[in-house]
Structure formats: structure tokens, C-alpha cells
Amino acid sequence: MSFFRKFADSSKELTNVRVLAVCAMMLALRVVLGMFANFSLNFIPLPVVKISLTFIPIAISGYLYGPVCAGLIAGLGDILSYLLQPTALGFNPGITICYIIEGIIYGVCLYQTDLKIKNLVIAKVADLALCTLTLNSFVLMVLFFQDVPFWQILLWRAAVLVPFAIIEIAVIRLMKPLLQRVKNIKV
Numbered sequence: 001m002s003f004f005r006k007f008a009d010s011s012k013e014l015t016n017v018r019v020l021a022v023c024a025m026m027l028a029l030r031v032v033l034g035m036f037a038n039f040s041l042n043f044i045p046l047p048v049v050k051i052s053l054t055f056i057p058i059a060i061s062g063y064l065y066g067p068v069c070a071g072l073i074a075g076l077g078d079i080l081s082y083l084l085q086p087t088a089l090g091f092n093p094g095i096t097i098c099y100i101i102e103g104i105i106y107g108v109c110l111y112q113t114d115l116k117i118k119n120l121v122i123a124k125v126a127d128l129a130l131c132t133l134t135l136n137s138f139v140l141m142v143l144f145f146q147d148v149p150f151w152q153i154l155l156w157r158a159a160v161l162v163p164f165a166i167i168e169i170a171v172i173r174l175m176k177p178l179l180q181r182v183k184n185i186k187v
Contacts, residue, residue, distance in 0.1 A: 010066025026057040030077030035085045059106045059172045067107025074103030094139035098131040115176045120169045
């Protein structure tokens, strides 16, 4: 399926009430995980690495309903998480844009596929390369750590987030039977 066709089909998904209900549940899960399932790693000298489980509802919505739905859930989830529980670092639209791009990546790579390991690896590598390691690191450097070299922030984040990517891929792949059952439910 073509890149642009996935966006068109994904936006059509939003006209279905069942899809809207599931997306609302994924958004609620994203908000709860964004507020309570974040783990900062204190052994790293800079507070720039955070392990989070927010990838789960983003990847699920990307697989089930495509890049438009996943991007909306990722972006709105970040905004609502901050509004419900503000952080000391404050709200940052750059980080929100990174989340939206992450949702789009998962949607483009996983939507209308068989959820093969190859697709998951492509999605995670693209997410790491475009968002998690580069854009997020750059936004954090510009806002909070101007005196720390970009490469140092990038290395600290890569040392933790690249191995965690393997866990993310395994978690999503283990959900395949459940997700296929959800996808095949007829209303």
C-alpha cells in the first residue's frame, strides 16, 4: 500500500464510532502511562533519559488505525499528560511534535500489515533515528543543556534507549495475537 493511501485510509477510520471509542481508550491509556509509567534513570548525570511505556498505545493505534489516529493519540496524549500533571521541566511543543512523528511512523510502518518483526524493527529504527535520539535530544539540549555537547546527550540517550528498543519490539510482537483478534472484530 502506498504511503499517501495509508494516510487517506487512516483518516477514513475516524468516521467509525467503534474506531473513535477505541482511539479514546488508547488516548486514555497513553495519558495514564505518560503520567505514571515513566522512569528516569538517576545513574546518568544528565536528566535526559526517561524510559516510558507510552509506546504501547501509540503502536497499537498505529497498527489498528494508521498514522493519522496514532499521531493524534501521541500528540494529544502528551498534551493531556502535561495538563493533568505538569512537570518541573514544563511543556515543550518540540517534544509533542516528536511524539506526533513517532505515532505517524508507527502508523506508516504497521498499518495494514501482518505485524512482522521486520516492520517493527523498521518502525523502531525510524523512531530512534528521527525522533527519540535526534530531535528529542536536540530539543533537550537547546532548552536545558546548552553547555553540554549534543554528541554527549546523544550518547547517553543511545546507551539506554537502543537496548530498550529491543524490549519495545518484543512487547509489541507479543501482543500480535490479541491485536489481530481486535482487528477482526466485526460490528
